[in-house]
Amino acid sequence: MANKRKSRPLLWLGALFARVWHIRRVVFIAGLYLLITGWLFSGGSGIDVRPAEVYSVPEKPLWEAPDSAHWFGTTGHGKDVFTISRIAMATSLAVAVLCSGFGLLLALTFVMLFAFDQGGRRFRLIRLIGRTGFITPPMVLLIIVAGGSGGSLATVMVALIILIGIQQAPMIASWFEEGEEKFDVVAGYALGLARRDIIMYRDLPKVLRRLAGAFAVMIPWIMLAEMTLSFLGVTGNRISCGAMIAYGQHLIIEAPWMAVYPGVLASVVVMIFSFLGWRVSSLLRTGEVQRYW
Amino acid sequence: MTRLILQRLFFSAARLGVTFLLLMLLIEFAFCGLGGSDQHIWLASSYAPFGSDVEGEGGFRVLFSERSAASLRVLVIALSCVLLIGYGWGFLAARLRRYRIGIILRLPFSVFSAIPGFWFVILIAIYSYSIWQRPGFANEVVVTSGPDLLGWWHAFIVAVPLIAAGSASLMISVFNAISSEMSRPYTHGLFVGGYNSESIFYDHVVKGAGTPLIRALDRPLPLLFGLLVGIEFAFRYRGMGSLLVESVNAANYGGIILSSMWLIGLISLVNWLRDCAIHLQPGEVTNG
Numbered sequence: 001m002a003n004k005r006k007s008r009p010l011l012w013l014g015a016l017f018a019r020v021w022h023i024r025r026v027v028f029i030a031g032l033y034l035l036i037t038g039w040l041f042s043g044g045s046g047i048d049v050r051p052a053e054v055y056s057v058p059e060k061p062l063w064e065a066p067d068s069a070h071w072f073g074t075t076g077h078g079k080d081v082f083t084i085s086r087i088a089m090a091t092s093l094a095v096a097v098l099c100s101g102f103g104l105l106l107a108l109t110f111v112m113l114f115a116f117d118q119g120g121r122r123f124r125l126i127r128l129i130g131r132t133g134f135i136t137p138p139m140v141l142l143i144i145v146a147g148g149s150g151g152s153l154a155t156v157m158v159a160l161i162i163l164i165g166i167q168q169a170p171m172i173a174s175w176f177e178e179g180e181e182k183f184d185v186v187a188g189y190a191l192g193l194a195r196r197d198i199i200m201y202r203d204l205p206k207v208l209r210r211l212a213g214a215f216a217v218m219i220p221w222i223m224l225a226e227m228t229l230s231f232l233g234v235t236g237n238r239i240s241c242g243a244m245i246a247y248g249q250h251l252i253i254e255a256p257w258m259a260v261y262p263g264v265l266a267s268v269v270v271m272i273f274s275f276l277g278w279r280v281s282s283l284l285r286t287g288e289v290q291r292y293w
Numbered sequence: 294m295t296r297l298i299l300q301r302l303f304f305s306a307a308r309l310g311v312t313f314l315l316l317m318l319l320i321e322f323a324f325c326g327l328g329g330s331d332q333h334i335w336l337a338s339s340y341a342p343f344g345s346d347v348e349g350e351g352g353f354r355v356l357f358s359e360r361s362a363a364s365l366r367v368l369v370i371a372l373s374c375v376l377l378i379g380y381g382w383g384f385l386a387a388r389l390r391r392y393r394i395g396i397i398l399r400l401p402f403s404v405f406s407a408i409p410g411f412w413f414v415i416l417i418a419i420y421s422y423s424i425w426q427r428p429g430f431a432n433e434v435v436v437t438s439g440p441d442l443l444g445w446w447h448a449f450i451v452a453v454p455l456i457a458a459g460s461a462s463l464m465i466s467v468f469n470a471i472s473s474e475m476s477r478p479y480t481h482g483l484f485v486g487g488y489n490s491e492s493i494f495y496d497h498v499v500k501g502a503g504t505p506l507i508r509a510l511d512r513p514l515p516l517l518f519g520l521l522v523g524i525e526f527a528f529r530y531r532g533m534g535s536l537l538v539e540s541v542n543a544a545n546y547g548g549i550i551l552s553s554m555w556l557i558g559l560i561s562l563v564n565w566l567r568d569c570a571i572h573l574q575p576g577e578v579t580n581g
Contacts, residue, residue: 132308132315135560139519140537140553141319147541148323148330155327224409228523231411232538245412249527252419252429260419263412271407278403288469291462292515 029279036272040090049087049239054079055247055258063255072261081244085262088241089223089269096222099157100215103164104172108211110165111172115199123173130170138163138292139225146229151236156229160222167292168214175210175287179203213286216277220270225293227266241266297572305565312557313550320546332544340547356536361555364532366445367521368559371452375459375513378402380506382460383467387475388494395468402461410454410520411527417450418528431530451530455520459513466512470505474498507570511563518556 006014020027054075062078064070072081114122145159179185180203188198229235230242237243241262248259281289321334332339342353386395418429428434431447474480475498483493499506518534525534533552540548 132311134515135308135564136312136316136553136557137515137519137522137560139522140556143522143538143541144316144319144549144553145323145327147538148320148544149327150329220407224407225519227409228411231409232523232526234538234541242409242411245409245415249415249418252415252422256419256423259412259415263409263416266412267408270409271404274403274407288465290512291458293519 025283029276029283032276036269036276037093040086040093040269049084050237051239051243051247052237054084054239055244055251057251061255063258065255066257066261072265073255073257075258076255081258081261082265084239085241085244085265088239088244088262089265091238092223092226092240092266093219093269093273095153095157095160095226096219099160099164099222099226100218103161104168104211104215104218106161106165107168107172108207110169111176114173115176115203116196118195120177123170123177126169126173129166133166138167139228142225142229143232143234146234147232151234153235153238156226156235160225163292164218164222167290171214171289172207172211175207176203179206182206209284210286213277213281213284214289216280217286217289218277220273220277221291221293223266223270223273294573298569301565301568301572305561305568309558309561312561313554316550316553316557320549324544324546330544332546334546339544341545357551360531360533360536360552363444363448363530364521364525364534364555366448367451367455367525367530367532368517370448371455371459371517371521374452374456375463375517376510378456378460379463379509379513380467383464384471384499386464386468387471390472390475395464399461399464402457402464405454405457406461408454408457410458410524413454414450414524414528431528433529447528447530451521451524451528451532454524455517458520459517462513462516463509466509467506470502470509471498473505474502477501503574504571507567507574510567510570511560514560514563518560521556 054077057076061076062074063076064074064078066073070080070082072085074080075084111123111126114126141163142156142159146156149155176199182202185198185202188202226235227240227242230238230240231246233243233246235243244262245259248255248262251258281287317334324330325333382398386398389395421427421429431451434443475494480493480498483497484490521532522534522537524530525532526538529535533555536548537552537556540546540552
């Protein structure tokens with residue numbers, strides 16, 4: 001048998017395949033995320049769709065019950081409920097991604113202010129604030145802020161980000177403390193590495209990895225919270241499945257599909273993101289993330 | 294023992310006081326700072342009574358006592374089920390960890406908790422109208438004589454989404470508390486020393502995980518109380534949660550403070566009981 005060397009493109013392809021195979025689970029989950037997000041946003045963001053106008057009932061309603069042409073039926077103006085529900089879920093997802101991302105970033109920034117200090121009680125202030133915040137249900141605070149301010153989306157999002165920052169900071173602080181007990185960190189101290197280097201290059205990468213899992217887990221919870229606020233009517237006249245259900249419940253005798261089917265889509269989308277979130281957090285070994293929403 | 298109980302009571306009361314002040318500040322900031330209202334928190338006119346449609350004929354005291362009783366009824370059902378399912382199934386999942394049964398036990402609750410609770414209660418109302426041919430929402434029929442079975446049925450419907458979400462959350466906490474105790478080196482030592490797995494689990498692991506297990510007691514409460522507000526309002530159930538939403542919509546600060554502090558006070562009470570239980574464990578030394 002001749003000792004024939006493989007060509008360079010073949011070697012390159014083999015190496016690429018090995019790399020992709022190594023991260024196959026990540027690629028698979030990222031693909032699923034892209035697929036569902038792409039599908040949700042394929043109908044456009046539709047931020048200017050107002051549920052009060054869409055769900056208003058004209059003198060001669062044009063609504064149709066669900067059929068093969070309109071899976072979720074149509075509204076009184078003849079608009080497709082499925083398309084509107086998809087736009088609503090895309091909006092909820094966008095709000096959830098932004099709020100979870102910036103909320104966790106705020107929590108991390110808050111923790112990093114104390115992470116470089118020495119001693120076991122360096123996160124005491126964070127824990128104290130967290131414990132005082134723990135006895136207040138975040139939804140109560142959100143309703144007060146959103147209802148009192150007149151329900152602008154920006155206010156609700158800022159309130160969500162601050163609440164996530166306060167609630168999740170103790171969790172991130174405990175990750176830093178867990179990291180300090182790991183062998184590589186103890187070895188780093190024994191080798192004489194500076195504390196700054198240990199925090200930045202040994203603790204922080206592990207925390208960031210777990211933070212990605214927490215982010216994935218929190219997205220469906222924030223989506224549910226956003227929909228609840230919208231259902232309660234404290235986030236203004238903005239399209240969301242919560243608002244659609246709230247308007248649709250006044251028509252449950254005449255056109256029950258207008259309240260039922262947006263909820264079906266919301267449940268399915270939240271469920272998919274929940275399963276993906278659990279998978280991501282278990283792959284990244286995030287550990288328990290407390291649900292407050 | 295009395296000293297410890299009073300000490301924890303002092304901490305809980307101080308925390309409650311701070312929360313009350315923060316709540317007042319938040320109301321002022323939200324309504325006057327962001328909303329541009331002239332009704333400041335210190336003005337007596339901001340605490341005007343509700344209309345008769347909210348208060349009914351009995352006035353504010355009757356409204357408060359009726360609504361507290363209605364919400365307590367929901368919470369009694371929800372909390373007892375959450376503790377029973379959360380601890381029971383969490384223990385079972387940890388005990389049978391090697392078979393990875395935890396995911397299967399948690400799955401129904403986790404799936405159900407992904408469903409918006411307010412939508413679920415509206416579905417029940419639609420089902421009542423269309424299939425049972427009877428009123429759907431909680432405010433449509435009032436029982437005036439005989440046992441209030443309908444009231445319990447309505448409370449149960451409101452409690453179902455709370456039970457699903459709370460059980461899923463508590464189950465994970467209990468499972469993690471026991472699992473982390475099981476992964477400690479002494480369990481391996483006991484196994485090598487000839488102890489059987491049952492004895493290791495019940496005689497050592499469960500005892501060792503006592504403090505984290507008690508700590509998990511009040512974990513699902515902020516979630517449950519947050520859900521309660523939305524679901525009560527959706528089902529038109531006259532409880533403290535719906536009072537909060539009605540007060541926010543009517544910009545009635547008295548109602549907002551009363552309903553919020555009622556919810557926060559209950560969480561504080563459970564939190565205090567939990568703290569006492571942790572500190573009164575035999576041989577337990579903790580920093581709170």
